Amino acid sequence: MAQDSEIFDKIIERVKVLDPVNSRSWFDTLKYKNFNGGQLEIECPDPQSAGFLQDVCISSFTLAAQQITGHLVSVKFVGGNHQDKTSRPAIPLKLHPDYTFDSFVVGPCNRLAHASCVAVSKSPGRTYNPLFIYGTVGLGKTHLLHAICRETTNAIPNAKIQFISCEEFVNRFINAIEAGTLAQFKTQFRTVDLLVIDDVQFLRERDQSQEEFFHTFNALYANGSQIVLSADAPPGEIPTLPERLTSRFKCGLVARIDPPTHETRVAIVQKKSKMRGMKITDDAAEYIGSKVKANIREIEGALTTLYALVGSNEQEITKEFAKIALGDKETSDRNITITDIIKAVTAYYDIRPADLQSKKRSQSITMPRQICMYLARSLTSHSLEEIGGHLGGRDHTTVMHACDKISELEKSDEKIKSQLNELTKRITK
Ligand code: ADP
Numbered sequence: 001m002a003q004d005s006e007i008f009d010k011i012i013e014r015v016k017v018l019d020p021v022n023s024r025s026w027f028d029t030l031k032y033k034n035f036n037g038g039q040l041e042i043e044c045p046d047p048q049s050a051g052f053l054q055d056v057c058i059s060s061f062t063l064a065a066q067q068i069t070g071h072l073v074s075v076k077f078v079g080g081n082h083q084d085k086t087s088r089p090a091i092p093l094k095l096h097p098d099y100t101f102d103s104f105v106v107g108p109c110n111r112l113a114h115a116s117c118v119a120v121s122k123s124p125g126r127t128y129n130p131l132f133i134y135g136t137v138g139l140g141k142t143h144l145l146h147a148i149c150r151e152t153t154n155a156i157p158n159a160k161i162q163f164i165s166c167e168e169f170v171n172r173f174i175n176a177i178e179a180g181t182l183a184q185f186k187t188q189f190r191t192v193d194l195l196v197i198d199d200v201q202f203l204r205e206r207d208q209s210q211e212e213f214f215h216t217f218n219a220l221y222a223n224g225s226q227i228v229l230s231a232d233a234p235p236g237e238i239p240t241l242p243e244r245l246t247s248r249f250k251c252g253l254v255a256r257i258d259p260p261t262h263e264t265r266v267a268i269v270q271k272k273s274k275m276r277g278m279k280i281t282d283d284a285a286e287y288i289g290s291k292v293k294a295n296i297r298e299i300e301g302a303l304t305t306l307y308a309l310v311g312s313n314e315q316e317i318t319k320e321f322a323k324i325a326l327g328d329k330e331t332s333d334r335n336i337t338i339t340d341i342i343k344a345v346t347a348y349y350d351i352r353p354a355d356l357q358s359k360k361r362s363q364s365i366t367m368p369r370q371i372c373m374y375l376a377r378s379l380t381s382h383s384l385e386e387i388g389g390h391l392g393g394r395d396h397t398t399v400m401h402a403c404d405k406i407s408e409l410e411k412s413d414e415k416i417k418s419q420l421n422e423l424t425k426r427i428t429k
Pocket residue numbers: 098099103104105106110135136137138139140141142143144268271296297300
């Protein structure tokens with residue numbers, strides 16, 4: 001009905017106002033499907049975008065639908081053609097809809113890595129195997145791995161794909177041992193067409209899982225299945241990885257990603273702004289590109305700050321506006337200390353500072369500790385080493401890993417996102 005789709009368009013417009021940070025220009029391709037028994041069904045272009053909306057945007061869509069219709073409405077996202085059941089891996093593929101080849105800006109710093117990822121996704125197992133991508137944090141490794149999985153799913157809809165972070169691989173392995181389900185674990189990982197493991201530097205120091213990884217690798221390789229790995233350093237420089245593993249990693253293609261040049265950074269600012277449907281002047285993009293250098297994730301952070309501040313897609317972001325908005329943040333940062341952050345986090349989660357500094361590894365302590373590291377990283381200018389030092393003498397890789405993990409959770413987990421917002425509010429007050 002024409003009327004329904006008009007209302008639907010209004011809902012989408014309202015979502016953009018309510019949640020500019022997570023809104024994307026592809027929301028315009030969402031379609032009204034059905035409205036029945038108080039439930040609004042929204043048709044998504046593919047299962048990945050449906051998953052993203054369900055995880056990240058459900059509350060803003062629900063609120064928008066209720067505001068526009070004036071009724072209590074629930075929202076359901078239905079997505080594209082799902083993979084058929086028999087080929088679906090045990091861990092569902094959770095791909096970020098922003099992380100595609102289209103949205104990846106290619107420059108001299110990442111040309112080889114990008115080209116090899118495209119090649120692998122076109123004919124998995126037949127070009128570079130294994131493919132090993134490395135570079136420091138925030139340079140697009142995870143982005144490229146998601147893009148490979150998405151492209152392969154599109155090209156070969158029945159391909160069995162397993163995408164997993166190394167940490168999760170290790171955790172699942174340990175759980176399988178405890179639950180006595182090692183056989184299932186082995187089948188699950190050794191029978192796929194494409195295995196993608198992110199951040200393999202976290203494999204070290206965990207002997208049994210390393211052994212399992214070695215055998216999984218060999219089984220897949222012998223089968224002609226594609227293996228793609230990422231890490232923060234080249235195979236030979238990952239401490240404590242045994243030679244027999246690093247020599248396996250090196251037998252395919254090893255591609256490095258370097259920090260982006262100024263031109264690439266500016267192009268990324270422009271691309272990301274466009275994806276969010278925001279207008280930005282060229283000199284504002286230049287300014288942000290010159291300000292944020294080492295880690296592209298910071299570009300994303302800067303854009304999020306700006307978008308939250310402009311509050312409307314209609315207003316163009318100018319250089320002056322960006323200067324004030326981002327400059328302000330920097331000056332207020334100087335006053336925040338790690339002690340402030342520890343105080344706020346321990347009060348919020350009702351734990352003791354000594355717990356944060358202890359070796360305790362229970363979830364109720366680990367999560368606040370990682371949140372502390374993440375907040376210290378984003379709100380102060382302390383180095384990873386210094387932050388680790390304040391939190392029980394942990395090394396910089398532990399801090400880096402915590403920051404990565406929380407920043408991923410901030411995107412995918414509503415609860416964590418609102419906890420981080422609240423904590424940031426209390427700390428910067
Ligand atoms: P890594 O896994 O190497 O730490 P990510 O893949 O998480 O880095 O990237 C961090 C952020 O930077 C993501 O939002 C990603 O989309 C973005 N990014 C990195 N490189 C590029 C690029 N070349 N083009 C567009 N976005 C990029």
